[in-house]
Amino acid sequence: GAVVSQHPSWVICKSGTSVKIECRSLDFQATTMFWYRQFPKQSLMLMATSNEGSKATYEQGVEKDKFLINHASLTLSTLTVTSAHPEDSSFYICSASHTGQGFTDTQYFGPGTRLTVL
Amino acid sequence: GEDVEQSLFLSVREGDSSVINCTYTDSSSTYLYWYKQEPGAGLQLLTYIFSNMDMKQDQRLTVLLNKKDKHLSLRIADTQTGDSAIYFCAESITGNNRKLIWGLGTSLAVNP
Numbered sequence: 001g002a003v004v005s006q007h008p009s010w011v012i013c014k015s016g017t018s019v020k021i022e023c024r025s026l027d028f029q030a031t032t033m034f035w036y037r038q039f040p041k042q043s044l045m046l047m048a049t050s051n052e053g054s055k056a057t058y059e060q061g062v063e064k065d066k067f068l069i070n071h072a073s074l075t076l077s078t079l080t081v082t083s084a085h086p087e088d089s090s091f092y093i094c095s096a097s098h099t100g101q102g103f104t105d106t107q108y109f110g111p112g113t114r115l116t117v118l
Numbered sequence: 119g120e121d122v123e124q125s126l127f128l129s130v131r132e133g134d135s136s137v138i139n140c141t142y143t144d145s146s147s148t149y150l151y152w153y154k155q156e157p158g159a160g161l162q163l164l165t166y167i168f169s170n171m172d173m174k175q176d177q178r179l180t181v182l183l184n185k186k187d188k189h190l191s192l193r194i195a196d197t198q199t200g201d202s203a204i205y206f207c208a209e210s211i212t213g214n215n216r217k218l219i220w221g222l223g224t225s226l227a228v229n230p
Contacts, residue, residue: 006160032216043206043222044161093160097216105149105216109161 003027004096006110013084014118021079021113023094029074030096034107035067038091050077084117091115120144124207124221131229136194138224140207143188147209150183151218152192155204164192164205194226202228 003026013019023033032051036044048064050056050071058064066088068080077096081088091114095107121143130136142150147169153161167174167181167190174181180193194201207221 002163004160034217043220046217049217095161105210106151106163106166107218108163109153111160112158114158 002106002108004030004094004108004110006094006113008113009111010114010116012116012118015085016083018080018082019084019115021081021092021094021115023077023079023096023110025075025096025108028096028098028108030077030098031074032097032105033071033077034095034097035069035077035079036093036095038093038112040091044093047079081115084115086117089115089117120209120211120219122207122209122219122221124205124224126222127225127227129227129229130197132197132199134197136197136201136226136228138192138194138205138207138226140190140192140221141188142190142207142209142219144209144211144219145185145188147211149210150181150190151206151208151210152179152181153206153208155206155223157203161206197226197228199228199230202226 005024007022035047047062048056048058050069052071052074056069071077093112095109097107124140151166152164154164155161178195182191204223204225206223208218
């Protein structure tokens with residue numbers, strides 16, 4: 001149980017284009033989803049937290065107009081990198097949790113999406 | 119402030135036990151987690167422990183929590199080459215909007 005998928009697993013795009021990454025919880029309802037960015041040999045950097053049906057909460061220093069997050073349903077969240085540039089190249093990982101009484105708020109992670117911007 | 123620290127590298131021989139250590143600063147943590155990340159992959163939840171527990175065992179994994187010293191450890195018995203990965207310690211804090219505070223990860227190398 002608690003499987004999270006991401007699509008695509010990797011993407012290469014030209015500078016200036018937009019890229020959408022999907023994160024799905026396959027066998028549970030994710031009331032909260034998190035988007036992380038990870039640079040090589042580094043820890044995870046939380047970008048934003050999104051609760052189903054409401055606006056995402058962005059961490060300090062993360063541009064909300066550049067990284068658009070939508071969490072329209074309990075099983076799907078999307079991250080759109082708008083007008084991507086080479087410095088946006090990174091490994092993007094989402095996680096999902098089911099919060100509330102009786103749940104541990106444990107985050108279950110997707111396999112990640114490798115974005116390369118040329 | 120909130121901080122989680124881990125040693126960066128650990129090397130063990132196949133068949134030995136591995137012990138990965140983690141220290142944290144915030145005493146209001148609710149759960150503490152261990153995640154495993156293999157190269158190019160996402161994070162796999164290994165185990166977690168509630169902050170009012172001292173120990174949790176799950177097959178080859180043993181988690182010890184010393185709340186007084188704010189010290190968490192993960193012991194892997196009979197370490198195998200497939201255990202080579204980066205291990206992240208993370209804590210969740212009451213009222214922190216369910217965010218996790220992450221360590222930098224310990225890279226475990228298992229030598230045959």
